[in-house]
Amino acid sequence: MCGIAGLLFKTPTANHVLGHALATMLDGCQHRGPDSTGFALYETPAEGLRLRFLVEENDQAALARIRKALAEQGATLKSERREGASVVVEVAHAGEIRPFAYAMEHAAKLVSIGAALDIIKDVGTARDLDDIYNVSAIQGSHGLGHVRLATESEVKPEAAHPFWATGFADIAIVHNGQITNYWKMRRRLEARDFEFRTDNDSELIAVYLADKLAQGTPLETALAQSVDDLDGTFSFLVSTRDGIGFAKDRLAAKPMVMYEDDSLVAIASEEVSLNRLFPGQPLSTTEPAPGTYRTWSRSI
Template sequence: MCGIVGLFLKRDELRPQLGDMLTDMLVKLTDRGPDSAGIAIYSQPGEDMKITVQSDTPEADFDGLDGTLSDALGTGVTMRVVGNHAVIRVPAASGAAAVAHLETRGLRIMSAGTSIEIFKDVGLPRDVAERFGIRGMGGSHAIGHTRMATESAVTTLGAHPFSTAPDQCLVHNGSLSNHNNVRRRLAKKGVRTRTDNDTEVGAAYISSRISEGASLGEALEGTLSDLDGFFTFVTGTRDGFGVVRDPIACKPAVMAETDDYVAFGSEYRAFADLPGIDTARVWEPEPATVYFWER
């Protein structure tokens, strides 16, 4: 089944509450997929590149990692350890070299960009959110996912969101039937995927289209013709987030909008504690229709 939530804040005064609001939304959908959960948080873009990495042995892998990476890059590096994840800041010009170095050390790249941080792990949404202190995180918009594994193993790497380009990510409810063919076509373009999960292919397809000059809306429209299967996609970028459902739209989805925010949920109960939800415009997104909001 899986459960998706998304929250785009229109009013800056609400930014400190983003993590708390999104956590409440995600926890309410726990029984849609209790094996793993993940959250992408977008904050004010900075000049540095933020690289979020994960390790199964964080005490060993993160000990002295900032100094080692600084020596390898010849530039300043800062690191914030959050459970079995670490958020590493490097000058933007050193971002690609930093990612390559971190991968040679066996670290898993969750995300990279000037705004995005992704935290995901096996376990219930409540436990995952507590593990990483999501409630205390602020930002402009966020996307969350609670997973019931059907296409790949229950692992941290199999959890959503998936990020395949700077400041972009995707969560997905459904299944793609042609993801292996799409993966091969993307590989010929030099687009790399790290897992066998079909959702990562969807993320790579969208980021590839954007890198070729398509807008977020155009990239989401392309999924309707180029990706075969049933899906609800919610994608995040540095500037906003978008939603698209396949033409059959068999996966549940609902949206709500007020003057303060735009919210997405797989079920209405995700919205229960949002401020002003009683007067919000609430609707079911139409099949084969792209919705997106950007700053």
């Protein structure tokens, strides 16, 4: 079943903290996915890159591989810290992102790369992750969230969502549904030397969109094309360094509801997640029509 959420603050004065707001939204729809939870959070862009890896505690061999790969790729390690099931490193790197990202993926399980993006995901609920990673304290401009009901893969941190666009910086996705032409589209991308780390169709959507953006296609155009190119039932949210967007298939079997005012736009699988942002207040919400798409850019 799963549940998705997205939030973008249009102005710096929006009366919410990004991490706390997304955690609150996901807590409202946790019944849709009790197995694992994840967040894609966009903070003030840094001068370098943030990389988050899944590394078991006391796995010194994985840490050694990460450090070695960073050195081989000409990246300067600025900081390193452990958070829950992951290790976060901040680096200075001036080279191309794709070869760098693939090299780091070969060193350890890489969750995300970005100047602004940080993906936090693990087994457990939104409250569990908040306790471990202090998500509620994270301030930023926009982000995505996901609660997962495991149906086709194991319950483990790497199977949780969001997924980043492997090989690209600052692009992430959350998705509810199933892409039935997954292997056809994946083989086309692999023929162009793109790499994948999972068999999850959400990773495919992220790479598909990131490739279009890298070729100069505007996000809204890429989302319009996705409605035609992707077969199956889907509602997904995508985030970039500059904003968020959504797309729905033409059957609209997967739910999505939206609220927008002068300060923010919030999207979720269920209205209860939106109500959690404004307790006790009546909201005028809308449900995006079948086959539609839309984007929003941040002004922070």
